[in-house]
Amino acid sequence: MSEPMVSAAADPGSFQRGRDYYLSGRxxxxxxxxxxxSAIVDGGRAYRVRLDLTPVGLEGRCNCPYGAEGFFCKHCVAAALAWxxxxxxxxxxxTVSKGKGGRRKRAGTSTGKGKADAKSKGGRDRRLRNFLLxxxxxxxxxxxxxAADNDPLLRARLEVAAGADASEAxxxxxxxxxxxQTVDVGYFVDHREAEAYFWGVDEALTEVAKLIGDGFPDAARELAVYALDLLESVAGLIDDSDGGLRVAIERAEQVHLDACSASAPDPPQLAEFLAERAxxxxxxxxLTAVPDYVSxxxxxxxxxxxxxxxxxxxxxPPKRSHDYGSRRFTVTFLMERLAECEGGTNALVDVLSRDVASAYDVLRIAQRLHEDGRHAEALQWLERxxxxxxxxxxxxxxxxxxxxxxxxxxxxxxLLWDNFAERPSVDAYIALRKLAGKKAFARRRDSALSVLRDEPVPGQRVSHPDDAIVVLRAAADLEIEKKDRRSYHEAAGLLAExxxxxxxxxxxxxxxxxxLALRTTHKPKRALCEELDRAGLP
Incomplete structure (x- = not known):
């Protein structure tokens, strides 16, 4: 594999952006x-890439929007160059590499046109250098x-070389x-146009991100904030069915973080900005600045x-049951992130336990304790x-x-029986059976099926024919697994019901x-087929 092969697999824009991603260490x-x-490439968010060098060429898969459509995207390019x-x-x-839209393109090699082009360019560079000297x-x-009049970046680099402050140049x-022009287009962006719209936003943010590597992180930071201002101002005019707005916001946030890491702004001022904005x-x-900005x-x-x-x-104010206001969510979420970052489970539980107003509040606390292996403490909260x-x-x-x-x-x-008896369902039935095991569950099965069949049960009467069908089929499958005549007879009865x-x-x-499918699958089991026939089943 060679760089020209990678170039041939992607469109020119994706190759150049992917090369920039690779060179910037993404x-x-x-x-x-x-x-x-396989690799992870940091773009608007972390994207997973898989590349395969097959007999027919270089193939790439990526979970970004562009890659999901079968294109060899910039993230695939970056991973290939890193490889x-x-x-x-x-x-x-x-060989032939898979290019845009699944089409195959002839890829050059180091001994073909790609190497010749590189040699030719090198020769032109030497001639130009000698001329300029x-x-x-x-x-x-x-x-x-x-040239600087038409290239603001070149002008800024020259001014810095001449002694100007990079933050002002x-x-x-x-x-x-x-x-x-890219973000505030002045009209409603519908679902058909949204993908192209967000692609353009990503392109503009890529230009902003390049400033960091070129020595102007302060400018990149300010432009990232400006991009966020614009995105929030037009959010109501964009069909965000596919989540493109969130990806664009995360991309701008990442540019801001990278710029802050490169420029070291005043920490208290940055903290005030991040908290106020969130x-x-x-x-x-x-909203997720912590722990990303801790360093x-x-x-x-x-x-x-x-x-x-x-x-x-x-x-x-004190929390009330079913209080799900956006302000409370934001503030509480920020407190939870802080607690988890600085104090782990104990600090997080302290935050979560301040306002326990519903079963869900208790569930969140118990889940965290359970995840940490503190099952006895989790049970105390669950019992409460x-x-x-x-x-x-x-x-x-x-x-x-x-x-x-x-x-x-x-x-x-x-406890699982209480769940099933209260709300009979296939999921509750399966959970109960899975816990009890085949033998122990035999004592529960008849009671469970009686609930689903709408037979009298002390204190309640329910009717769930669709769920009953699924459960009866599942029970029949269990009997068939036992592979004996009595079990086949039981299975046939359950299926007939x-x-x-x-x-x-x-x-x-x-x-x-x-x-019909069951008979085909178990055709060698003659005893089972006989029991199905005796039960009058087709």
Missing amino acids: VRELTVDGRAV LDSADAPPEAS RQEGPWLVAELLR FDDRHLRSRLE LRSEYEVF VLGTAGMARYRELVEDAWNAL GLSDFPPDPRLRSLAAECHVRTGDRARAQE ARTLAEGCGHLDEFDAHL
């Missing part, structure tokens, strides 16, 4: 497995100034105008950030939730899991198709 976790490689530059670089090959200074100055007006944003801008903020910045978030949290709030099957399910971990399977079965229910609710054709 490829990580590169894992080579023979003639295949070429690794110790496990693939061998050179002359022979020219008089005034002519060179005039040519440089003329770059004139960002052209990029501000580019962002305005607290007022309607689109979750900088940039340092001790002083984190102290100021914590102070501002805690002030907002303390100003919240089951006592203080209306019955919640989620609390019972988690409590059952905790009881299993602490060795009390009998209590776990009781299920067929009666299917006929009653208009699903007979679908059920008979299942029976």
